[in-house]
Amino acid sequence: MKFELIKSENSYTGRAFSVRRDHLKTPDGNIVKYDIIEHIGSVIIVPVDENGQMHFVRQYRHAAGLDLLELPAGTLEVDEPPFEAAAREIREEIGMSAENLWEIGSFYLAPGYSTELMHVFMATGLKHDPLDPDTDEYLVVEKMPVAVALELALSGQMQDAKSLAALFMARPNLPK
Numbered sequence: 001m002k003f004e005l006i007k008s009e010n011s012y013t014g015r016a017f018s019v020r021r022d023h024l025k026t027p028d029g030n031i032v033k034y035d036i037i038e039h040i041g042s043v044i045i046v047p048v049d050e051n052g053q054m055h056f057v058r059q060y061r062h063a064a065g066l067d068l069l070e071l072p073a074g075t076l077e078v079d080e081p082p083f084e085a086a087a088r089e090i091r092e093e094i095g096m097s098a099e100n101l102w103e104i105g106s107f108y109l110a111p112g113y114s115t116e117l118m119h120v121f122m123a124t125g126l127k128h129d130p131l132d133p134d135t136d137e138y139l140v141v142e143k144m145p146v147a148v149a150l151e152l153a154l155s156g157q158m159q160d161a162k163s164l165a166a167l168f169m170a171r172p173n174l175p176k
Contacts, residue, residue: 001027016075017116018077032105042109044073044084044162045101045169047123053173054149055094056163061076062160069142069152071167073118074134082119086106091131092122094141096158099125109162120166122173132139146174 004025012019019040024032047055061068072093076085082103091097101123109116111144133139144152152158153167 003027004008006031017114020104022095022111035113037110037114038117039109040078041076041082041119041151042073042116042168043076043082043085043089043119044071044122044124044167045090045098045121046071046104046156046173047090047096047098047126047142048146048174049124049126052146053143055096056074056142056144056149057093059139064159066159068160069158069163071163073162083121086119086123088120088131091129092133093139095128095130096123096126097129098123098146099127101167107169118162118165120169122170149176 005025008020008114010018010020014041017037020026020036020038022034022036023084024034026032027157049055056069057072058067058069060066074085074089074092076082083101086101087097091099101121104120104122106117106119109118150167151157152172158164
């Protein structure tokens with residue numbers, strides 16, 4: 001299918017993302033408008049310690065109006081490689097660094113309206129090595145066996161889509 005970009009205009013620029021409106025010509029010749037969130041990209045980390053415990057954070061998400069259980073994650077800085085962001089975020093969010101940190105894949109968080117590409121990392125060989133958290137983050141670290149985390153995901157008790165996707169991608173790398 002061939003879509004042709006007619007024009008693009010910036011609607012909003014904020015701290016974490018901007019919004020643009022694209023005018024496209026569809027394959028059948030119609031003109032449509034798409035509002036697109038431009039996002040620099042992000043990382044999500046699946047940290048598993050030597051005891052088979054997976055480390056999560058629980059944090060309040062205002063848009064959902066809930067405290068959600070999530071894997072540690074964060075936005076890339078300008079020109080920051082995903083590996084460096086993952087190494088930074090795991091230290092900021094759970095206070096641990098990883099001896100072994102490797103990317104296992106990536107996915108678009110919401111490709112219908114956003115350019116955000118999330119890079120998924122596995123982290124093992126965890127050791128205490130905290131960085132100060134971001135000033136707007138209020139996180140509680142929760143650890144649980146991998147089997148319990150997977151059961152929460154499969155039973156619908158984990159409501160964070162990025163964490164669900166990362167768990168699914170990490171499954172072949174998780175201890176049994």
